[in-house]
Amino acid sequence: MPSLTLPQPALTGFPTVDALEAAFLALSENAPHLVRRRILGSSRLGEPIPVYAIGDGPKHAVIAGGVHPNEPIGFHTALTLAERLVADEGLRRELGMTFHIVPCIDPDGTRMNEGWFASPGDRGSYGRAFYRPAPDEQVEWSFPLSYKRLHFDRVLPETRALADLFDEVEPALFVGLHNAEVGGVYFYVNRDDDALVRELSAIPARHGLPLDIGEPESPDLVRLGDAVFRCPTVAERYDYLEGLGLDPLAEVSGGGSADYLQRHGTLVMVAELPYWTHDDVADEGSGGISYRRVVQDRAEALRALGETLGGALSRVEAHLTIPSPMLRGARAFAPLMTALADAEDERARRLAFDRIATRAEVFSNEDAVRSFRLRFGGMLLRALEVECAAGVAHDTVRRERDAFRDVYEEWVAEAERVPLRTLPLTDLVGVQLDAVLAAARAAVTA
Known part of the structure; x- marks a missing residue:
């Protein structure tokens, strides 16, 4: 057609x-x-x-x-x-x-x-x-x-x-x-x-x-x-x-x-x-690393992301006053990152055999983590900024907003170093x- x-x-x-x-x-x-x-x-x-x-x-x-x-x-x-x-x-x-x-x-x-x-x-x-x-x-x-x-x-x-x-x-x-x-x-x-x-x-x-x-x-x-x-x-x-x-x-x-x-x-x-x-999304050549290791690395990165998001939330939770959609999303996605990490850990453990991952597999697994960082980190940052913009932010929220913004900008910089084509x-x-x-x-x- x-x-x-x-x-x-x-x-x-x-x-x-x-x-x-x-x-x-x-x-x-x-x-x-x-x-x-x-x-x-x-x-x-x-x-x-x-x-x-x-x-x-x-x-x-x-x-x-x-x-x-x-x-x-x-x-x-x-x-x-x-x-x-x-x-x-x-x-x-x-x-x-x-x-x-x-x-x-x-x-x-x-x-x-x-x-x-x-x-x-x-x-x-x-x-x-x-x-x-x-x-x-x-x-x-x-x-x-x-x-x-x-x-x-x-x-x-x-x-x-x-x-x-x-x-x-x-x-x-x-x-x-x-x-x-x-x-x-x-x-x-x-x-x-x-x-x-x-x-x-x-x-x-x-x-x-x-x-x-x-x-x-x-x-x-x-x-x-x-x-x-x-x-x-x-x-x-x-x-x-x-x-x-x-x-x-x-x-x-x-x-x-x-x-x-x-x-x-x-x-x-x-x-x-x-x-x-x-370029790597269609590259079936050798990625130079075992597939099990790729999955384990993804699990570790997802777990670290869940801990970072969850840690920031836990430090401000008692002081949040605006139940914005961004905050509800951030509260849901932070523990979901840990749940996904658990599933990937268990999958890696149960792989019947190992092999060398393709370049496409290496890239897509790594970029999935970059995507989740930008997505859910961005939502958490927006949720904290809502509190600050409304003039109701406790000092703890303002300080956490500033500290988390520095972490988030590092995630953005890392993602932007990857040469993507629009x-x-x-x-x-x-x-x-x-x-x-x-x-x-x-x-x-x-």
């Missing part, structure tokens, strides 16, 4: 929540016979969440942007898809689907990331203005779920709105518009469809982008093809951690969209796209859009 022609000039930044909604509103006003707008529900802070329906086919596709609010590549993809469907009657006829496009399912969280949207190539700016909700406050991981000792029913209003849409239209396809940070392109699907897997693997090369062949996001993932994995469920992650002799409840919380959509037999596809890449946003959107259409064709013919 040929790649799509995307708007020119090249994309250089990300739209704010308001700009994205204005663009969709204009599209619906200019083509009211094709684009139907309604409100799904409201966010926790009272913001309406619209959905735009395009097409009138008997099968339905749900496309949602902002499922993680620090992953805005999909905002461009959602708008480009809508524009393409409106402009191309032949495509609408070919697919024969009704598309329900939710431009941004988490407007509250997205607004807290808008500080870096204008300069997405600057990794330091990204980290300093980064926000990701605590796991049980993420739309993607707060669907209701009961499994063994896990029972989650604290469903967010945003998640409830999306689940209600799923139950209403029983979609043949769901695409949550995610993206990664550093590396190559990779995909998740929840169905063993060899033709779709091959198609997804081939899409990035058409846009000049690399596949990710380093360490996958989780060692328990099932590989279906080149950089394509089976979409994981929370139950599978629970069983994996339990099999390592660890407590799954230290890591898992609510269900994911793939868990919830099992009831509807929906094809779920995710295209993970990086902002930056590096990938063209237009090409990233092209990959995601091609993947959505490939999945739509697979869902129609299933």
Whole structure:
């Protein structure tokens, strides 16, 4: 399938929540016979969440942007898809689907990331203005779920709105518009469809982008093809951690969209796209170190990160007065780093045999730690700065803010010494859009 022609000039930044909604509103006003707008529900802070329906086919596709609010590549993809469907009657006829496009399912969280949207190539700016909700406050991981000792029913209003849409239209396809940070392109699907897997693997090369062949996001993932994995469920992650002799409840919380959509037999596809890449992400040559040592080093670094974040929090906890989203996230992610370290330690211990790691594996494991430092350290620093900016910071908080800022700036400097290339946003959107259409064709013919 040929790649799509995307708007020119090249994309250089990300739209704010308001700009994205204005663009969709204009599209619906200019083509009211094709684009139907309604409100799904409201966010926790009272913001309406619209959905735009395009097409009138008997099968339905749900496309949602902002499922993680620090992953805005999909905002461009959602708008480009809508524009393409409106402009191309032949495509609408070919697919024969009704598309329900939710431009941004988490407007509250997205607004807290808008500080870096204008300069997405600057990794330091990204980290300093980064926000990701605590796991049980993420739309993607707060669907209701009961499994063994896990029972989650604290469903967010945003998640409830999306689940209600799923139950209403029983979609043949769901695409949550995610993206990664550093590396190559990779995909998740929840169905063993060899033709779709091959198609997804081939899409990035058409846009000049690399596949990710380093360490996958989780060692328990099932590989279906080149950089394509089976979409994981929370139950599978629970069983994996339990099999390592660890407590799954230290890591898992609510269900994911793939868990919830099992009831509807929906094809779920995710295209993970990086902002930056590096020469080593596709290098399968020798990394000069054993794979077991790579995993152990990652575990040690994650444990040290958890201790640094947790130590800073413990020293100020008695004096904090503002329960900001950044603080709730920092409180959740600090112990999660330790839980991830425990899992990696145990995995390294249980490796049946050792081998030399590839350069891609060495890089991806090392950079995962750099990413977590910038992400969660940035959130903790923002939480402390909120106290100071509000004029309610105890002297202990101000001193800890200053000391932790020095640590954080060292982490930023270390990350910025790694020679990364910022990938063209237009090409990233092209990959995601091609993947959505490939999945739509697979869902129609299933």
